[in-house]
Amino acid sequence: MEQETAPRVIDGAGGRSDRKRRAILAAATDLFLQHGYLGTNMDDVAARAVVSKQTVYKQFTSKEALFIAIVGGMTGAAGDEVQREIGELGEKNDPEVQLLVYAERQLIVVLTPRLMQLRRLIIGEASRFPELGRALYEGGPGRAVAGLAIALARWTERGLLAIEDPKAAASHLNWLIMGDPVNRAMMLGDEAIPGRAALRRHAADGVRVFLAAYGKPGASTTK
Amino acid sequence: MEQETAPRVIDGAGGRSDRKRRAILAAATDLFLQHGYLGTNMDDVAARAVVSKQTVYKQFTSKEALFIAIVGGMTGAAGDEVQREIGELGEKNDPEVQLLVYAERQLIVVLTPRLMQLRRLIIGEASRFPELGRALYEGGPGRAVAGLAIALARWTERGLLAIEDPKAAASHLNWLIMGDPVNRAMMLGDEAIPGRAALRRHAADGVRVFLAAYGKPGASTTK
Numbered sequence: 001m002e003q004e005t006a007p008r009v010i011d012g013a014g015g016r017s018d019r020k021r022r023a024i025l026a027a028a029t030d031l032f033l034q035h036g037y038l039g040t041n042m043d044d045v046a047a048r049a050v051v052s053k054q055t056v057y058k059q060f061t062s063k064e065a066l067f068i069a070i071v072g073g074m075t076g077a078a079g080d081e082v083q084r085e086i087g088e089l090g091e092k093n094d095p096e097v098q099l100l101v102y103a104e105r106q107l108i109v110v111l112t113p114r115l116m117q118l119r120r121l122i123i124g125e126a127s128r129f130p131e132l133g134r135a136l137y138e139g140g141p142g143r144a145v146a147g148l149a150i151a152l153a154r155w156t157e158r159g160l161l162a163i164e165d166p167k168a169a170a171s172h173l174n175w176l177i178m179g180d181p182v183n184r185a186m187m188l189g190d191e192a193i194p195g196r197a198a199l200r201r202h203a204a205d206g207v208r209v210f211l212a213a214y215g216k217p218g219a220s221t222t223k
Numbered sequence: 224m225e226q227e228t229a230p231r232v233i234d235g236a237g238g239r240s241d242r243k244r245r246a247i248l249a250a251a252t253d254l255f256l257q258h259g260y261l262g263t264n265m266d267d268v269a270a271r272a273v274v275s276k277q278t279v280y281k282q283f284t285s286k287e288a289l290f291i292a293i294v295g296g297m298t299g300a301a302g303d304e305v306q307r308e309i310g311e312l313g314e315k316n317d318p319e320v321q322l323l324v325y326a327e328r329q330l331i332v333v334l335t336p337r338l339m340q341l342r343r344l345i346i347g348e349a350s351r352f353p354e355l356g357r358a359l360y361e362g363g364p365g366r367a368v369a370g371l372a373i374a375l376a377r378w379t380e381r382g383l384l385a386i387e388d389p390k391a392a393a394s395h396l397n398w399l400i401m402g403d404p405v406n407r408a409m410m411l412g413d414e415a416i417p418g419r420a421a422l423r424r425h426a427a428d429g430v431r432v433f434l435a436a437y438g439k440p441g442a443s444t445t446k
Contacts, residue, residue, distance in 0.1 A: 186349065187349055189356060
């Protein structure tokens with residue numbers, strides 16, 4: 001979406017078209033989260049966005065394409081926030097401190113009612129609409145583990161961690177951190193999302209277990 | 224269900240009633256997994272079980288009660304199998320070997336298409352029907368973590384592990400083992416369930432990470 005903004009504004013028609021696109025996405029997100037995937041149709045989306053049904057179809061060729069754009073947008077924004085500094089992470093000298101900051105941010109960014117609602121909705125429809133599940137996986141845990149693996153590999157190269165299989169290690173850290181709170185929220189609902197202090201303790205616990213297995217003895221970076 | 228069998232058989236009417244109950248449960252399970260919770264009604268269940276609708280309501284007061292009985296039955300059977308020896312686990316002398324056996328069994332028992340389908344279905348409906356989500360949580364990860372925590376506490380008492388908070392440690396092990404494969408199956412579908420050899424390697428990896436954090440230095444029990 002973002003890369004389309006500039007050229008469209010230049011040709012003079014893009015401003016309005018972009019506004020409509022954003023209105024459709026916002027309306028559709030509300031409707032999908034409220035009524036589910038099957039319970040939402042393109043007429044309702046058009047009515048709520050105050051655009052014609054033709055405009056909805058011009059922007060998004062199908063309900064599935066519209067939903068995938070929403071999944072991409074929501075998981076993309078969350079992933080960008082989680083991985084804000086992922087590129088430089090492996091160049092920093094204090095993996096323990098960095099992993100703590102990373103884990104806490106990941107918990108806070110991912111454990112929001114809207115993302116949990118989206119995740120529940122997609123999981124419920126994953127057998128019928130495998131593309132939705134794939135978009136969530138790739139934008140969610142798939143991306144998180146891949147990004148983290150790069151930092152872990154770099155720290156190992158630099159002698160700060162001792163990891164043979166960075167992707168497996170990244171997956172271990174990911175699920176030590178996300179496993180309990182996300183799965184609890186999946187089943188017990190948004191009220192089961194822990195508060196900040198509990199998330200901070202949970203992050204510290206998970207990183208400690210991770211470093212016991214993958215930290216380099218004697219290379220601890222905590223003060 | 225099981226405890227109802229004996230007295231009913233004695234009074235002479237139970238045999239048929241139990242058969243009907245089982246037929247209703249089997250029919251309803253198929254329908255729920257195929258059409259979802261909202262897409263299934265009691266008429267369809269009665270027709271498929273070849274009983275009257277009154278019989279369905281006599282056995283189960285509502286669709287929700289029927290569904291919760293199914294969740295209880297399926298998660299209960301899986302949990303019984305996972306926790307087969309959980310009571311004696313902490314009395315054994317080789318936590319590493321025991322945890323490996325436990326983890327591998329848990330992966331094999333839980334990662335079946337039917338349980339994954341049930342889990343997706345419940346997660347998709349968890350906001351609308353919180354009772355379903357609670358039944359899954361309590362019969363699933365809640366029970367697994369509680370059972371494991373008892374064994375971990377006992378091993379710590381006996382000086383074989385070094386664990387301050389057995390419930391937190393049990394949750395760490397649970398998600399090191401279950402996090403990746405279950406969440407992958409939730410999003411990517413039943414085809415993402417790994418084969419036995421991959422599950423065995425995954426279990427060994429998770430237990431290794433767990434024991435690096437919680438094992439007692441020098442008390443390793445592997446040969």
